[in-house]
Amino acid sequence: MMPLLTTKGLSRNFGGLRAVDNVDFALMPGEIRAVIGPNGAGKTTFVSLISGRIQPSSGMIVFDGADITNLPAYARVRLGVAYTFQITSVFANLSAYDNVALPVQRTLTDGRSKDAVKAGVMAALERTGLADRAHMPAGQLSYGHQRLLEVAMGLALKPRLLILDEPTQGLADSEIDNFITLVREIAKSATVLLIEHNMPVVMQLADRITVFNAGKILAEGTPEQIRENAEVQEAYLGTAP
Amino acid sequence: MSEASPAKAYALHLGVIALLFVLSFLLPEYYHGLLARIMVLAVFAMGYNMLFGYVGLLSLGHAMFFAAGLYGAGLAVIQLGWSVPAAFAAGLACGAVLALVIGVLALRTTGVAFMIVTMMFAQVFYLLILYFAAWTGGDQGMVVPQPSRVLTFGATALDLTNPTVRYMTALGLFSLVLLVTLAIVRSRYGRVLVAIRENEERTKMLGYDTFSNKLIAVVISGTICAASGAAYALLFGYVGSSFASVQYSILPLLWVLLGGAATTLGALIGTLFMYYVIDITSGFTSAYLLIVGVALILLVLFFPKGILGSIRQRWLGWLP
Numbered sequence: 001m002m003p004l005l006t007t008k009g010l011s012r013n014f015g016g017l018r019a020v021d022n023v024d025f026a027l028m029p030g031e032i033r034a035v036i037g038p039n040g041a042g043k044t045t046f047v048s049l050i051s052g053r054i055q056p057s058s059g060m061i062v063f064d065g066a067d068i069t070n071l072p073a074y075a076r077v078r079l080g081v082a083y084t085f086q087i088t089s090v091f092a093n094l095s096a097y098d099n100v101a102l103p104v105q106r107t108l109t110d111g112r113s114k115d116a117v118k119a120g121v122m123a124a125l126e127r128t129g130l131a132d133r134a135h136m137p138a139g140q141l142s143y144g145h146q147r148l149l150e151v152a153m154g155l156a157l158k159p160r161l162l163i164l165d166e167p168t169q170g171l172a173d174s175e176i177d178n179f180i181t182l183v184r185e186i187a188k189s190a191t192v193l194l195i196e197h198n199m200p201v202v203m204q205l206a207d208r209i210t211v212f213n214a215g216k217i218l219a220e221g222t223p224e225q226i227r228e229n230a231e232v233q234e235a236y237l238g239t240a241p
Numbered sequence: 242m243s244e245a246s247p248a249k250a251y252a253l254h255l256g257v258i259a260l261l262f263v264l265s266f267l268l269p270e271y272y273h274g275l276l277a278r279i280m281v282l283a284v285f286a287m288g289y290n291m292l293f294g295y296v297g298l299l300s301l302g303h304a305m306f307f308a309a310g311l312y313g314a315g316l317a318v319i320q321l322g323w324s325v326p327a328a329f330a331a332g333l334a335c336g337a338v339l340a341l342v343i344g345v346l347a348l349r350t351t352g353v354a355f356m357i358v359t360m361m362f363a364q365v366f367y368l369l370i371l372y373f374a375a376w377t378g379g380d381q382g383m384v385v386p387q388p389s390r391v392l393t394f395g396a397t398a399l400d401l402t403n404p405t406v407r408y409m410t411a412l413g414l415f416s417l418v419l420l421v422t423l424a425i426v427r428s429r430y431g432r433v434l435v436a437i438r439e440n441e442e443r444t445k446m447l448g449y450d451t452f453s454n455k456l457i458a459v460v461i462s463g464t465i466c467a468a469s470g471a472a473y474a475l476l477f478g479y480v481g482s483s484f485a486s487v488q489y490s491i492l493p494l495l496w497v498l499l500g501g502a503a504t505t506l507g508a509l510i511g512t513l514f515m516y517y518v519i520d521i522t523s524g525f526t527s528a529y530l531l532i533v534g535v536a537l538i539l540l541v542l543f544f545p546k547g548i549l550g551s552i553r554q555r556w557l558g559w560l561p
Contacts, residue, residue: 051446077448085446091439094432102436103447105429117429157448 002065004029004191005050005161010059012045019045021215022059027161032183032192034202036226037212038235043195044086046212047163050193051083052076064160080160084150084167086195092139096149099138100124103156120156128152128182144175148182155186162186163193168201180204203227211235247427250561254423257506258416265408275520277408279512280415281472286500286508287422288465289493294503295426296458297438298351301490302359305343305366306463308485309335310470312370312377315480318389320376325392325401329471336467337460339366344459348452360490367485382481385474407476414472415509418465423505425461426561434458435503466493499540501547505561510548 003026012020020042027033035043048054050061052073061069068076077083091099104120125131128148133141138149147167154162164183168176176198183192183205196202202209202223209226211219213235219226226232261280268276285307292298313335317328347358370377377383392399392410399406425431436444437451445451474480483489492515500511518536522529544551553560 053442053446072445072450074445074448074450077446083446085443089440089443091436091443093439094435098432098435101429102432102444102449105432106448153447 001028003027004064005193006062007050008060008062010046010049010061011057012042012049012054013057018215020049020056023215023217025210025217027191027193029160029191030187031207032187032194032205034194034196034206034209035212036196036199036202036209037218041212042215043212044165045215047083047165047193047195051081051163053083077157080158081163082154082157082159082161083163084154084165086165086169088143088146088150090138090141090146090149090153092137094138095135096125096130096138096141097121097134099149100152100156103153107156107158124152124156127155127185129178144171147171148179151182151186159190161191161193163195165195166197167194168196168198176201249559250423250427253560254419254505257509258412258419261412261415265405265412270404273404273408275516277404277411278477279516280411280509281469281476282516283496283509283512284415284418284472285466285469286493286496286512287418287505288462288467288469290497290502290504290508291422291425291465292458292462293494293497294507295431295434295438296455298455298459299356299494300347300359301356301487301494302343302347302361302363302366303462303466303493304485304487304489305363306336306340306466307470307473307489307493308366308370308482309339309463310467310472311474311480311484312470313467314471315383315385315474316376318385318475319383319480322389325390325475329468329475332471332474333464333467336470337464339467340460340463341456343463344456348455348459360487363485363487363490367482367487370482370485377482378480380482382479382483385478385480387478390475390478401476402478411472411476414468418468419505419509422465423561426503426505430454430457438503495537497547499537499547501550501553504547504549504553507547507549514548 005027007023007025010020010023011018023046035046037043045054049056052071056069060067063079063081068079100121101117104124105117108116108120122131125134128151130145130148130152133145138146141149147170151167168179171179180201186192194205206223208221209223210217211226211232218235219229219232264276265273289303292300310332314328314332317323317331323331343362347355347362350358371379387402390401392401401407401410433444433449433454437454441451496511496515497508499514500507500509518533519529522532546554549560
């Protein structure tokens with residue numbers, strides 16, 4: 001099977017700092033991949049390179065067989081690479097409905113009917129459990145609901161690859177359980193790339209885990225393999241086991 | 242922006258248009274003429290609001306789009322002897338082309354740099370008008386001769402210098418632009434513009450090419466302002482370089498801020514308010530600009546979102 005996404009020798013320097021250092025990475029269609037690593041390991045920079053929010057210093061990104069290294073971010077979104085932000089950045093002054101209508105109306109190809117937008121928006125809001133809050137300004141939603149709205153916007157793009165940057169940050173435990181169910185459901189129709197600090201979430205969700213450290217891939221494997229990996233333990237705990 | 246209450250919004254706008262229509266028969270002569278002028282300038286403000294209010298781009302150079310329409314239409318009549326409709330179309334075309342060129346160049350910047358770049362381009366435009374005085378009349382300006390300001394439909398001729406015809410033509414243009422603006426801001430495109438204003442980076446990550454969307458908005462805005470300028474030349478018969486000066490870039494900003502940025506009717510209310518405050522205060526004292534200044538400061542202090550913006554925030558959330 002051909003990978004959905006590959007990077008070859010991907011690097012990004014910020015001044016003298018190599019935030020992402022020569023990374024070769026492959027992601028299979030349909031998998032849930034978690035990216036973990038200590039703070040400053042380059043995880044967010046790495047997914048920002050994939051989504052096109054920042055340009056690589058060198059290297060290549062291939063999505064579904066096509067070289068997307070030089071495509072602007074919006075064009076990558078249109079190919080099916082969706083990114084949800086680490087820091088919640090919903091449109092606070094727009095209603096939840098309008099927030100989701102933005103991605104929905106762009107993906108509609110069948111015409112200009114208002115009903116189609118409405119149906120698409122309500123479907124995405126219902127999947128995330130926000131349907132009854134459709135007309136509240138997004139800024140007045142609780143933090144957890146804003147995170148869910150962010151996911152609803154990502155979903156509404158009908159992505160083939162959904163990048164979730166620390167989606168459970170700031171969520172209550174009860175909300176996290178619902179979130180895990182939601183991601184499992186999303187994974188039926190899309191590949192999921194997940195940056196996450198919450199280890200129980202990672203262990204429950206991920207098919208495979210990639211560990212970053214100092215801009216490089218330190219290890220990659222199934223949750224069990226990563227749990228047993230001595231180098232990973234050292235990176236996280238700072239001591240040899 | 243929400244999909245709710247379209248009927249209310251359209252009813253309100255049609256009501257305002259009907260009120261302006263009725264006022265034509267009630268107002269004394271002086272205010273009749275003043276209101277016609279205000280409606281034409283409110284079109285200028287609506288064009289400005291399109292970009293400033295909805296996309297969040299603060300331009301300090303919109304006088305050039307107004308002047309492009311003014312001179313485009315005026316020169317077409319005076320130098321080329323074109324008919325009124327053809328001259329109006331020429332004014333629109335000048336504004337649209339200028340907006341496209343300026344948009345491509347100026348949209349490479351944002352924020353303060355965008356303000357400075359648009360202001361510089363407008364100054365260049367102003368100086369060009371003075372430089373080509375042989376055609377433009379320089380700082381003296383030009384008068385559009387009365388006989389050429391007649392709109393003919395077959396056998397009927399409408400004299401645009403007749404006060405009632407002038408008022409109704411101004412109202413016609415105002416109504417058209419008001420309804421077009423309302424339709425745009427309620428459309429999906431309007432939703433994208435507001436999204437760009439709120440968070441451009443996020444809008445890109447929803448798959449929107451924000452540069453193209455902003456460029457289209459600049460062209461729409463510039464064309465509406467040019468329509469106002471062209472109508473001004475044809476209805477009031479004067480084409481002058483002062484309309485291209487920096488003052489006429491600041492005025493629409495003030496009108497829109499007063500009336501309420503990102504409100505469709507704010508442009509009219511702001512223009513009306515400013516004109517009447519100047520009109521009333523200048524009757525009492527020669528220091529009327531002082532009073533205007535105090536009124537502006539009080540408004541900004543107590544109604545920072547403008548008259549209509551504050552009303553929307555406090556009472557009528559459905560206002561478009």
